[in-house]
Amino acid sequence: MSQAAIDPVAIPIGYDDILAAADRIAPWIHRTPVLTSRTIDDRAGGRVFLKCENFQRVGAFKFRGAVNALLQLDESGRRTGVVTHSSGNHAQALALAGKLLGVPVTVVMPRTAPAVKRQATEGYGARVVACEPTQAAREAAVAAEIDQHGLTLIHPFNDWNVIAGQGTTALELLDQAGPLDMIVAPVGGGGLLSGTAIATRGKAPVTRVVGAEPDRADDARRSLESGRIEPSNDPQTIADGLRTSLGHRPFSVISAHVDRIVTASEAEILDAMRIIWERVKIVMEPSSAVVVAPLWNGQLDIKGLRVGVILSGGNVDLEPLFQSLTQKFL
C-alpha cells in the first residue's frame, strides 16, 4: 500500500502477457458470447455489447485467472499445490482449475460461509479449511498452510498471473464486438478491471476504460481521487462480489490506465439486474448489474457510442424463486 504502488513502472505485465495468457488458457475456458438488447440500447441511447462471463466455466470470469495462474506453476509447484482465501467465485474457479490440471487446491474460507459455497468448492475436489471470519484469522490460516505444506498462494486479485488471465475477457470482447468507444468492467479487488485496462490499452488504445462499483463500496473511486488505497469497511451491498477493497497491484494498474470510476445505488443495481433478467433472459449476478446501471443513471453519457460491458458472472442464490414456485405448484 506504499505510494510506490501507484507508480506505473511497478507494473511487470503488459499487453503481451494478456496475449500469452489467452493462448495458454484457450483449451480450458469457454469463449463466451456477446449479446445485445434493443431494450438496453434504447434506454442507454447507445449500442451496448454484453460480454457474458456468466456463461464461463463455474459461472464467472474468475476461471480465466485461476487457470492462467496454475498453468504457470513449475513442476514442483504443481505437485505441491496451491492455497487461496475466498468464499466466492474464485474459490470454485481455482478448485475446478486444480481438478482439471491435477493441482491440489486448498481454500481458506470463513466458517460463516454458506454451506452451498463450501460444498461446491469441495465438489470440485478442493480441500476447504475453515477460519474465523476476520481478516487476521484468514491471513494466519493462509500463512500456516504455506508454512506447513509449502503451498503457493494464488491470490484472488492481487496476483499478476491472475490479472493477466482476467484481461483475456476484454481481448475477446474487442474481437467479437469490433471497435468500441468504451469498455466498462466491475471493480471489487480490481483483478478484472486491471486486466481489462492492460488488454484494452494494448489492443484498442483509443477505447476508454471505465470501472463500476456500488455506491456503498466505492473504495476504487475514493482511492483514485486520493492517490492511495482507501479501503471500504465491511460494505453492505447486494453486489457481493464487489465488497472487497482494491488490492495494491490492481490499484497500480488502475491508477495508470483507467479513465474513470462510476457507481450505482442499490436500487439502481436491482433495477438493472431485473431488466437484464427479464429482457436479455440471462441469469446474472448483482455485481454484473453494477456495470449496466451507470449507462442510464446519469453517470455515463453513451449517446451514439459503442460500449462493451463485462458481465462478470451468474452465480446468484435462486432459492427464494424456487421456494416460491415449489410452494405454488407441488
Next chain:
Amino acid sequence: MSQAAIDPVAIPIGYDDILAAADRIAPWIHRTPVLTSRTIDDRAGGRVFLKCENFQRVGAFKFRGAVNALLQLDESGRRTGVVTHSSGNHAQALALAGKLLGVPVTVVMPRTAPAVKRQATEGYGARVVACEPTQAAREAAVAAEIDQHGLTLIHPFNDWNVIAGQGTTALELLDQAGPLDMIVAPVGGGGLLSGTAIATRGKAPVTRVVGAEPDRADDARRSLESGRIEPSNDPQTIADGLRTSLGHRPFSVISAHVDRIVTASEAEILDAMRIIWERVKIVMEPSSAVVVAPLWNGQLDIKGLRVGVILSGGNVDLEPLFQSLTQKFL
C-alpha cells in the same frame, strides 16, 4: 375434431412452406443461439443441444409464427387487421409483429389475466378486449370482432401459417447443431411440435421427433394413443404454456410425423428448470424445462446420442425473486 383430421393427406403444408417461411421472416426474427452444457450432457448421458428461443423477440418462439402469418395477409387484410385470443406469449408476439408490420392487432384476453400480461400486450400497441374466463365467452368475443370489424383470425396454433413459422426453429437448430438423432419439442396446442415435425422430416428424415408435455396435461399422449383429440380439462401445471389442449391441425401433423410423446411430473419440471437456470445461466420458463426432464427421468434413453431440444421461451414471473432481494438489501 373428426376422424378425418388424423389423415395425413389433410395437411396442406410441407417442407417447402417451412423453407419459404424461414426466408420470409428472416429480417424480423432473431437467429437464436444453441447452447450446450457439460452438466446436462453428463446427467443425460448424451450430447444435448439447447435451442434457446428464450432469446427470441418477446422472449418466445411464438414470434416466428405470428410474423409469418401477418406477412401472408393480402393488402386489405393487413389494413383491416387481425384478432386472436391469448393471455400468453402469442398475444405479445402478435402485438409486436403487428406493430412492426403496421397491422392493427386485437387480442381477446380473459379479464382474469394478470395485469402485466395485458399491459405488455397493450405496450406493443395492440387493442385488448376483455372477456369472461370461459371458452364460450372467448369464442363469442372473437366471433364478434370478426363480424363487426372484418378482422382475420390468427389462431395461436391451429393455423397453417403459424405452424410453418414455428417450424423454422427446428430448421435453424439442425443448421447450427449438425446431424441429430432426435429433436424434442414441447407440446401444448401443438403449433411448435407440428412445425418441428414437418421441418425435421424434410431436412433430416432419420432424426426422430419427440413431443414433451407435463404429466398433468398429457392430452397429446392420450390423443395419439386413442387416435382422436382427448382434451385436458383445466390442467394445473407449472408449465403454463402447455395447459392448452391439442388443436386439430397440429394433431393431424403430429399423428403422421411424431414418433413419441414423453411426459414429466411437476417435481421433475422444477428440477430441470433449476438445473438450467443454475448451470446454463439462462432465464427459461417452466414449459421449456418439460423437454429437458425426460432426458433423465427414465422416459428417453439418449446414451451416446446427439439430441436437440427446443427451449420455447423465457417469460416467467420474477417478482418473488426480486421481492426477496429488495427486502434483503433496500
